[in-house]
Amino acid sequence: MAAEVQVFDAVLVVLLLWLGWRALASADLFKAVVQFIVFGLLLSLAWVRLGAPDVALAEAAIGAGLAGALLLDTLARLGRSGAADEARPLGLTPARTGIALAALGLAALLVASALALPERWPGLAEPAxxxxxxxxxxxxxxxxxxxxxxxxxxxxxxxxxxxxxxxxxxxxxxxxxxxxxxxxxxxxxxxxxxxxxxxxxxxxxxxxxxxxxxxxxxxxxxxxxxxxxxxxxxxxxxxxxxxxxxxxxxxxxxxxxxxxxxxxxxxxxxxxxxxxxxxxxxxxxxxxxxxxxxxxxxxxxxxxxxDAGIPDSAADASAVPGAPNPGAAP
Amino acid sequence: MTGSAALVTVLVVPLAGAVAALLAGRRGAVAAGLLTSALGVAAAFVLAGAVLAGGMQRVAVGGWAVPLGIELRADGLAAAMLLMTAVIGAGIAVYAWRYFGAAGHHDPHDLAAGPPGPAGKAAPASTQWLFWPVWLLAWGALNALYLSGDLFNLYVTLELLGLAAVALVALAGAGAAAAALRYLLLTLLGSMLYILGVELLYAAHQTMDLLQLRERLQPGLSVWLAAALMTTGLLVKTAIFPLHFWLPPAHGSAPAPVSAALSALVVKAGFYLLARLWLDLFGALPGAGVVPALLGALGACAVLWGGVQALRQTRLKAMIAYSTVAQLGYLMIALLLASGAGGAAAGAAGGAMHAGRDPGLPPTGGFVGKFALVEAAVRAGAWWAVAVVLAGSLLAAAFLFHALSRAFADAPADKTSAEVPAAPQLAALALALVAVALAAAGEPLRRLLTVGAAT
Amino acid sequence: MSLALLYGLAGIALVAMGLYAALAARHVLRRLLGLNVLGSGVFMMLVALASRTTGIATRPDPVPHAMVLTGIVVAVSATALGLALLRRMHAHDGSPRLPEDRDAGSP
Amino acid sequence: MPEWMTPALWIAAAAVLGTIALGLVRVERGPSNGDRMLAAQLLGTGAVAVLLLLARATDAPALLDVALVLALLACVAGAVFVRRIGVQPPERDEGRGPTRATEDGS
Amino acid sequence: MSGDDVRGALSLLLIAAGMLFFLAGSVGVLRLPDLLSRLHALTKADNLGLGLVVLGLMLQADDAFEVLRLLLVWLLVLFASSVACYLVARSALRAHGDAPTAAPEGPDEDTRDGR
Known part of the structure; x- marks a missing residue:
């Protein structure tokens, strides 16, 4: 496992961070979900680079399989009204500056503690x-x-x-x-x-x-x-x-x-x-x-x-999207 | 039955019960639930006896020594919490047996315990019986949490507990989906902060076992940051005063046995972990006294604010939810005093207060708890704590009598009070008697709590 | 800049992004995505930490890898339950946001 | 294998990552959701290629299994998208481009 | 130039060719005007780009089992990608009504959309 940093890693990290942010901040939720799915793909590459093929397998199987399917299915069921979101969903409003400061402060402290880690870190590798x-x-x-x-x-x-x-x-x-x-x-x-x-x-x-x-x-x-x-x-x-x-x-x-x-x-x-x-x-x-x-x-x-189940009080049938119209000539 | 066998039994019984309940389906789930409750209470008593007699019980799962393996430990505090969980759990099981109906087709309006939340319509009868496997898994998670000595294992038990609580809240039907979702989002956020703390501790000391960590713990940025993150995460999950806003709606809209389970048991688990962290682990750090003081202050605010809010509530369940917030305040004060004046006194107060929701009037266990708390506060010279506890008790008495007075007053014409079947009344009465019994049994409980107390 | 530090810092950045989104976003789906990115960040810090042993032991520390695998399972379970609740809330209340986040402007 | 092969493979892997970056531009801009889905499809293939190159560069045959899993699942997201949402003409109006349920009979 | 070097050079040549097709595919997806033509470009990257990379790596494979897995991966990607592209194309056809009129949006017009 080549432990030293390659050009590949720099490119991968940049893509991961850019995708991570876009998956959260894209106004169109469908775009956000697709970016999240691709984020999962690149994340499995990161696990490979860090010498964790087991984790890479799980991330690939979940990210490309179930997680993407669940998110897309939910988006479909939310329909137009449900999938709509504000133009700048994570825009910095006065209310959110506190949260932003907390997140940045936490990141700074985490960086400091990461830098303070001893050079030699045995972990539990040997006993295992x-x-x-x-x-x-x-x-x-x-x-x-x-x-x-x-x-x-x-x-x-x-x-x-x-x-x-x-x-x-x-x-x-x-x-x-x-x-x-x-x-x-x-x-x-x-x-x-x-x-x-x-x-x-x-x-x-x-x-x-x-x-x-x-x-x-x-x-x-x-x-x-x-x-x-x-x-x-x-x-x-x-x-x-x-x-x-x-x-x-x-x-x-x-x-x-x-x-x-x-x-x-x-x-x-x-x-x-x-x-x-x-x-x-x-x-x-x-x-x-x-x-x-x-x-x-x-x-x-x-x-x-x-099914004559208990009807929903908010029966907004319009919100439920029709899947592509059936029976159209292929 | 040796101590460690009792420990394994306490762990396995609820989980096996959940499997049985899920396999049994609608018809057999109730029987599985009640049988498991009985076995679980018995196992908890045997374990408590073993701990009293033989001191702390330890089981290394899989035979692997710490730090590679996970060690399960039952000390006094854990045994007391397990006992309390089992007893209250049995009460909830009996109550739920009638509330969800033996055959599972429960009519939400046949009980006077207030309509099940604003939705007015519970989840369809076809899935109500799922209460039993979910509740038994929650109980199994609680037992696993009280016995675990490994920080990451505690994360998994917290998740198991969190998802179970969300599923229980969702039992109240579509109307409770928002409350369940808010609770899920917050408990997940709490878990993420907690596991971030665990990662920092593992990075600093390469172990996740509590006892081993306590020996290796050196103050440093990573350790302090880990303490802060884990505490914040648990505060979110325990709904301590500033972060409690998810509790009232989640409890308010939950069916009666669920809100009892949530407030009496699930929320206390987060508090237990806070106590475990600050009494056993981080308490050893120099200058660590400031955090319990802060938590104590939060507790005081919770007591007063919870009491006032409870007074203003019109619906019984919302009142109970806010009284839970207040009660957690007492526990935080107990935690502060415990870190100061010896774990035992306040531990006893904490344990006794769990038992009931009573305001601590003389005959009940709650009074013993509050008295022990005041006594500890006086000894520690924390006069503000004394004042807060007394004020809190007055508020608690006020809102409880407010509710009781409504019960004795003649029912207004339009509201017909449905006749409550015998069993739930018996269960509630039994729990009240337990609270009173605690007053008498204070001494053995106090001795139990001292077993293996760290300080 | 070792491999572990590069990916560790990347993990910390993801934690910050995820935390901000989980708290600041108002659409519940976005908050769930935020929690997932926050989780991925924590897991990246753990696996980066595990890779620090390559100098000493013959391979990275397997314990954090097992923790991350367990974490991924827990995350996907919680997300699936969250999405089901979101669909239920939207069908019942007509809005994909929690009650306190719903204002007149958006649904 | 000659010693210059490994660095060459690393460069190839980085190059494929570069093409993935190009694909991401389409995901970001793609006016219609169909564009984004096909870009995701392309990126899936790119990830498989990177894994195969890394398997050889770092001599780790296990990565072939990861590539196999990705290859098997390359079509799941696309299938769910087509079945549940379907391609919609891009939004003309400004601002948000919310996913629009396909109107029947369009 | 020993046997290994020749095989290495040939393998690298194939991989480089594969890179070219990946690049072509990606640029095509970026530059081409509408969905259906982008789908066309995408398939180039899949079958030829990955195919050449797989071929190149096969030359360096340690054992037959690795060659088999490489081939299986390529065939699977080929199959899955073509089916997915077909599904997306059909769905696009349905969305655009009948014949796929080239949407009047050139690459520059996209800038309006890029926030």
């Missing part, structure tokens, strides 16, 4: 690498996530579950008019979905000894699920089957934790000889759950047009 043999995997990041700090990752899967429970709790949203099935999207799905599943399985498997892992695989699968929903709409409400898969990853992780506490040495203490297999089982279950959760977050809960 020494214990690697007993962790059951040879990729130190996967070892940290699934063994050293497995308790964090278990709660993190809980956070994902809560997000989808939150979406389910909200009432069904007014349904977008269903565009006609699109043969081209169908082709896209037929070609990409099998490949996505294969590569996701590959990432899950390779995660043990090289950058990859359950979360990156799940984010990829989720993007496949997004394409599926676009081509052939899914409904992922809290039905028994969907709930079972959503809770699968968390339940398997917790069950393994309890089993190791009762039988073995303690909560989430994996015997070194079986650690690799246990981690793979947990990751496989987590990948399926996280993938379905992410697709459910994108699909949300739409009230079928015929």
């Amino acid at each position: 690498l020494q214990q690697l043999r007993a962790s059951g995997v040879s990729n130190p990041v996967t070892a940290t996530l699934l063994n050293y700090r497995a308790w964090d990752t278990l709660l993190e899967v809980g956070v994902l579950m809560l997000a989808v429970l939150g979406v389910w709790i909200l009432e069904a949203e007014p349904a977008l008019p269903r565009p006609a099935p699109d043969p081209m999207l169908g082709l896209l799905l037929r070609v990409l979905l099998p490949l996505t599943v294969i590569v996701a399985g590959y990432l899950l498997w390779v995660g043990a000894h090289a950058p990859g892992g359950a979360f990156q695989g799940a984010a990829l699968l989720a993007a496949g699920g997004v394409l599926w929903h676009l081509a052939r709409p899914l409904s992922l409400g809290p039905s028994p089957v969907v709930r079972a898969v959503v809770v699968l990853g968390f339940a398997v992780f917790l069950a393994v934790g309890v089993a190791t506490a009762v039988l073995g040495g303690g909560l989430l203490t994996f015997p070194p000889e079986h650690a690799g297999a246990i981690i793979l089982v947990i990751e496989a279950a987590a990948m399926l759950s996280i993938a379905l959760i992410m697709v459910a977050l994108f699909v949300g809960r739409e009230r079928a047009p015929s």
Whole structure:
């Protein structure tokens, strides 16, 4: 990993900062969202330059996949009135100068503390690498996530579950008019979905000894699920089957934790000889759950047009944009 | 059952209950919730007993030593908070059992606990039962938070708690979406500031374990900046006086059991972390006395301002929300006195005051808490604290009697008071009795709090 | 100017931008984007910090990488929930802003 | 491989980053949302190229997997855009160019 | 000039050619007058630009598995990009009504829009 600064890094940092600002300050929210998606792309390049390929994989899978899809879908549902914003959304008004000063002050203090860092900074690299043999995997990041700090990752899967429970709790949203099935999207799905599943399985498997892992695989699968929903709409409400898969990853992780506490040495203490297999089982279950959760977050809960659910008091049907008029001659 | 086994049980029971509730679906979720509550209370009592007998319980998750691994620790304060959370949680579970209805098809107007927020219509009955998995995950997050000794792990538990609280507030239907969204934005901002502080501490001392950090802590720009960022982040999440504006609308529009859960439990977690940081970690820094003093002052303002606002409220739930803001003020004062005159006295005050919402009249636990607080204040010579606490108590008494008087007055013609089913009344009564019991049981609680107290 | 310092400073700049936008913006989608940029800034500081060990250990410190991966998951979950709430609020109240930010001028 | 190859690859990567910067100008200016979406498409390809060059320059085969993921997801944003929002003629009026829901029958 | 040097030079030549097409694609996207012609320029950068870079890198690949992955990446980008461009073009056609009349906006006219 070339640790010294290249011309490449200077250009990348300038682009990142310019894009970061434009993604926040562009008056047209659609432009802001597109710039945010590209910001995610360049951010994964930054993770690569800093020697964090695992993080780069996750950023790429999330940024190019789910995050972009969620933002664009929300913009569409907000419609014209919702997506409109003031001409200078972050313009410096008297009220905002306080915030600006606070942000700049914080930045100055952070710079000072960054400059004060000792030249030699060992971090926890050595202990993590020494214990690697007993962790059951040879990729130190996967070892940290699934063994050293497995308790964090278990709660993190809980956070994902809560997000989808939150979406389910909200009432069904007014349904977008269903565009006609699109043969081209169908082709896209037929070609990409099998490949996505294969590569996701590959990432899950390779995660043990090289950058990859359950979360990156799940984010990829989720993007496949997004394409599926676009081509052939899914409904992922809290039905028994969907709930079972959503809770699968968390339940398997917790069950393994309890089993190791009762039988073995303690909560989430994996015997070194079986650690690799246990981690793979947990990751496989987590990948399926996280993938379905992410697709459910994108699909949300739409009230079928015929559903006689509780009508919205602010039934501003005009705000809901029509997708491109269906049935137009291709 | 050894101490560490009790600790693991306390952690796992709510999470396993959430899995069961989610799998059980609408029909079985209530049963799963009630069963988990019972088991959880039992586990919390066993753990408290183990801590009283055997001192601080420690579990290194995965067998990895700190700083690489995460260590879970149960000292006196943590055990007391777990006990209190379990007991109040059980009360909320019973109340929610009736409020959300056994079969989940709950009629928002069948209870006199005030209409569920301005929306007037709760989330559709089909998703009301999701209260149970979300509430159990929130309880699991609280237990994980009280037991965690690792700063980044605390960040994950705070997020889990935050999202659960947002989902609970959203239960009140579309009208509560704005309140839930405001709460989500602020709690995310609080978490970001908190994790920025954790990053600075990790940069300075290459560890995220609280005890290890306390040994290695040297005053410096990074450490002071980290302390400031983490404190600000937690102040936002705990709705302490200047940053409390998200609390009343979030509670006001939430269903009764949710607003009880939010004000009694969720908001206190942020305060617990502040206490943990300033008593255990940053308190050791030279000249660190200034921050608790500032927090104490904020607490005083919260007590007075919260009390006045509560008086002006017309809706019961809004009054409770502002009384929560006031009550947090007492805790901040307790934190200040704790950092000064020994953790135990004020810890006891804090613990006792959690139990109930009562103004601290003689028979109740609240009184014990306030008395201990005044006693600590007198010993520390902080006369202003004494004045504030007394004034606060008067205000609290005023707005509570204001509410009670309305209850005894004859109902105005147009308002028909719906008949309240037995269970919620019993749950509320039980919690009040617990508050009274605390008055009697003050001594063992005080001893519990001294176990493993840092100072 | 080492690699870690360059990206560390870039991370700090993103933190400042994100913090300003998260507080100053009035459209909730923009505030959510601000929180995401703020998160990316903090994560960049963490990963830049981790890359400081390349001189000593054979590879960067994996612990901050694991923290950032967890942070990315938490951020995407919270953003998804936030966007769902935003859609709900807009459908119910007719405005993409929080009540205190709505004024007569814009919706 | 000859020793001058690595610096050459770094220069190539920086050059592709330069073309990405050009693409960003179109994202910034692009009058209609369709322009912005196609520019984002171009930048996705640029990022894939940079990753392939870096994989060779820093001898890290793992970056090929990152490029593979980006290649697989290159069309997701575009598909969501087309399906949910659709191309709209650029706004003629001054100031904001808000996304306009496609009027039916345009 | 040893065998390696020849292969290195050829590889670099291909990569440089790829750069040219990337540049052409980007400039095209910037300068061409309307959406549909920009789409045309975009595809150049994708298939030829990336294709040549991939070809150049294949010469330097360590093993067959790397060559395979490089090829797969290129084919995927080719496929995904062409489908996306088709979708955007069709959507543009719908938005502009029937034939894509060249919108009367030259590159200079864009300055009005750039805030």
